Each structure stands twice: as C-alpha cells, then as structure tokens.
Amino acid sequence: MSHDNSDECFQESLETILTHTGRNPVEQFGFVNTPVYRGSTVLFKTLADLQAQSQPFLYGRAGNPTTQGVEEIITRLEGAYRTRLVPSGLSAITVALLSCVSAGDEILMTDSAYDPSRKFADGFLTRMGVSVRYFNPRIGEGIGELISPKTKVILAESPGSLTFEIQDIPALSRVAKPAGIKMIVDNSWASPLYCQPLKLGADIVVHAGTKMFVGHSDAFAGTISANEQCWEHIEKTRAALGFFTSGDDAFLVARGLRTLAIRMKEHQERALEIARWLETQPEVESVFHPALPSHSDHALWQRDFTGSGSLFSVLLKPAPRASVAAFVDHMKLFSMGYSWGGYESLCLPIKPSRTVVPWDRPGNLFRLHVGFEGVEDLKADLEAAIIRYGRAR
Numbered sequence: 454m455s456h457d458n459s460d461e462c463f464q465e466s467l468e469t470i471l472t473h474t475g476r477n478p479v480e481q482f483g484f485v486n487t488p489v490y491r492g493s494t495v496l497f498k499t500l501a502d503l504q505a506q507s508q509p510f511l512y513g514r515a516g517n518p519t520t521q522g523v524e525e526i527i528t529r530l531e532g533a534y535r536t537r538l539v540p541s542g543l544s545a546i547t548v549a550l551l552s553c554v555s556a557g558d559e560i561l562m563t564d565s566a567y568d569p570s571r572k573f574a575d576g577f578l579t580r581m582g583v584s585v586r587y588f589n590p591r592i593g594e595g596i597g598e599l600i601s602p603k604t605k606v607i608l609a610e611s612p613g614s615l616t617f618e619i620q621d622i623p624a625l626s627r628v629a630k631p632a633g634i635k636m637i638v639d640n641s642w643a644s645p646l647y648c649q650p651l652k653l654g655a656d657i658v659v660h661a662g663t664k665m666f667v668g669h670s671d672a673f674a675g676t677i678s679a680n681e682q683c684w685e686h687i688e689k690t691r692a693a694l695g696f697f698t699s700g701d702d703a704f705l706v707a708r709g710l711r712t713l714a715i716r717m718k719e720h721q722e723r724a725l726e727i728a729r730w731l732e733t734q735p736e737v738e739s740v741f742h743p744a745l746p747s748h749s750d751h752a753l754w755q756r757d758f759t760g761s762g763s764l765f766s767v768l769l770k771p772a773p774r775a776s777v778a779a780f781v782d783h784m785k786l787f788s789m790g791y792s793w794g795g796y797e798s799l800c801l802p803i804k805p806s807r808t809v810v811p812w813d814r815p816g817n818l819f820r821l822h823v824g825f826e827g828v829e830d831l832k833a834d835l836e837a838a839i840i841r842y843g844r845a846r
C-alpha cells in the first residue's frame with residue numbers, strides 16, 4: 454500500500470492507484486486518510502539535522518504530507534517522474550511554461566488554448582522577452598515549418614478549450630523531440646484515466662485540478678507532472694515563484710481523487726447521451742464532442758484516448774442575442790458559470806478567441822458540462838431551452 458514502492462512490479466489498475474496511493478494509515482494512528490497538515494515551520498532536532506537538510510520536510514512552502522499524497526497519486530496515474538501540486542490550473546500552466554524559457558526564446562501555442570494561457574503568453578511572457586506564435590490545433594507534423602532555433606516549448610491542449618479539436622501529440626512529439634523542444638500538454642478534459650500524454654511523447658502534463666480532481670466546485674488546485682529531464686527546472690521555477698498549495702486544499706483534491714474513476718465514468722456516459730441526443734434536436738447545427746463519429750478528430754481520439762470527459766460544446770443555428778438569453782436565462786438545472794468538473798451541470802455561452810484559424814462557424818456556441826442530475830431531467834431542461842431559443846429568433 455501507498456508510500457512504499459516495494460510492490461512496484463505489481464501492476465495496479467488506475468482505480469486501485471486512486472484508492473490506495475498517497476496515504477499511509479500506519480503513520481496516521483490508523484486513520485484511513487492523511488489529515489490536513491497545516492504548517493509553515495518544520496522543526497529540526499539538532500544542528501546536524503539542520504545542516505544535513507535530509508528530513509522529508511524542511512519548510513511548509515515546499516509541501517507537507519497532505520500535498521505529497523496527492524502528488525504521488527498523479528505521478529502514478531500519469532506515469533511521470535514527479536508531480537507538484539500548485540494553487541490553480543492556471544499556475545500549473547504558467548510555471549510549466551516559465552520553466553522552459555528565457556528571454557529571447559519562443560513558444561508555440563495551440564490556437565485552441567485555454568484563454569488565460571493565451572493572455573499569459575501575449576502579456577506577461579512577451580513583456581519578459583519571450584515571443585509566442587500560435588498554431589493550428591490540427592497542424593500535426595506540419596509544426597516543423599514553424600519551429601526555429603529559438604523555439605523551446607510547445608503548449609498543446611487536447612482537446613482544445615471550447616472547440617474540442619484533438620491534437621496529434623505523437624506527431625508533434627516526433628518533430629519536437631529531435632529539435633530539443635519540450636512539449637507541455639494540458640490534459641484536464643480527459644484526466645489521466647482516459648489519456649496519458651507522457652506515453653504519447655509529451656514531456657510535461659498539466660491539470661486544472663480544480664475541475665475533475667476536486668470534482669465538487671469547492672477548491673482550486675493545479676498539478677504539473679513531468680519526465681525526469683524536465684523536472685529540476687519545474688521544481689526550481691515553482692520554488693522561486695513561491696507557489697504553494699495549502700493542506701486544506703490538498704485534502705479536498707485527495708478526497709475528490711478517491712472517486713475520480715467512477716465520476717469520470719458517469720460523466721462520460723451522461724455527456725455522451727446528451728451529446729447524441731442534441732445532434733437530433735431542432736436548432737442544433739453541430740455538436741463538438743470528440744467521442745462522436747461526427748467529430749472531425751474522432752479517429753485521433755479513438756487512437757489516443759480510452760474515454761471521454763464531461764465537457765463538450767453545441768452550436769445552435771444563427772439567432773440574435775435575445776435567443777441566447779432565452780436559452781440560458783430560464784434553465785432550471787443547467788447553471789451558468791465558469792469552471793466545470795463539479796457534480797452540477799453547467800451551460801455557458803462562449804466565443805472562441807482565435808488568431809490563426811479564425812472561428813467562422815455561424816451560430817451561437819455553448820459549452821456544456823454534464824453533471825449528475827437525472828439525464829432525462831437534463832434533456833427536458835435543454836429541450837425547453839431550445840424551444841425558447843427558436844421562439845425568440
């Protein structure tokens with residue numbers, strides 16, 4: 454169980470890792486869960502201990518048993534060398550990017566990236582002398598034409614936020630690896646249960662732990678996992694920036710992770726059922742869900758993923774703003790708000806911000822997160838919204 458690695462040869466399933474890794478009841482007076490460790494100061498007994506710096510914990514900002522337990526779980530799920538818990542998904546992306554670049558370098562970022570990642574690159578990184586270029590999420594090996602000696606890192610997010618393009622991670626990696634370019638993948642949608650980017654050739658994997666890991670819309674967290682080669686820079690960057698996750702938040706992540714596999718399974722089934730049903734409804738132009746055969750990257754998804762997430766988007770036929778308001782303002786179960794990954798369903802009107810492949814599909818786009826309400830109730834909620842949308846047109 455847990456901390457000791459003597460059973461390394463025993464191939465555990467992902468579900469068993471989720472339930473047993475990162476906790477050691479023997480060290481916690483028999484209590485099942487690692488409790489919330491709160492603490493800044495960690496004490497040393499002797500001058501020799503202080504000088505040796507070999508205690509498992511030296512100062513609270515570098516982690517505690519609660520944060521370490523979570524890191525162990527993600528490391529094993531992703532097949533990584535190590536993982537760090539950071540305060541948010543966005544900080545996982547910013548620390549990962551900063552760990553790869555210096556002034557004068559260039560990053561390549563998918564045009565479908567999570568919008569705050571773009572803002573960080575366009576604003577902060579540019580100000581620090583790092584340039585950014587965006588690439589078509591479907592570029593594959595064509596990325597070779599964009600790289601220059603200054604290119605140090607590629608940021609992929611698969612599927613892309615809002616529009617759900619699947620990126621060909623193995624193809625990107627075939628170009629990046631020989632050129633010494635690192636590849637970061639935001640794997641928040643699939644979770645490590647349904648995709649393991651390090652095995653597909655990525656170097657660093659980030660998660661918005663706020664979403665599926667926490668799973669209850671009540672805490673922020675991010676994780677950065679990487680191979681051994683990238684690890685030192687990541688940990689140095691995190692430490693230099695002073696990022697730290699509290700034991701309280703780490704406890705909520707650990708608690709969420711214990712049920713991740715069954716939650717993902719339920720989210721997957723419900724989201725797919727709703728997505729398939731939406732494809733047959735009036736007013737619906739397209740449904741963007743990689744597990745649907747109608748999705749342009751369905752074959753890539755089938756090749757690289759073993760399941761699908763809770764989140765997808767739906768494009769409704771062109772209609773004025775009043776129709777969008779009529780759709781979202783009177784929903785009874787789907788609520789409107791940022792984030793996703795909780796037990797409750799969400800529906801958000803969205804506008805992709807693109808620079809390389811402009812989003813030119815006519816109509817109104819909505820992102821749905823399908824939670825754990827009754828599926829028939831959710832369909833009824835959407836059906837009524839679609840009728841309101843059509844009437845307001």
Ligand SMILES: *Cc1c(COP(=O)(O)O)cnc(C)c1O
Binds near residue numbers: 544675792
């Ligand atoms: C939400 C999200 C993030 C950022 O996570 P926060 O915890 O909100 O900072 C990063 N990537 C993706 C794909 C997300 O959906």
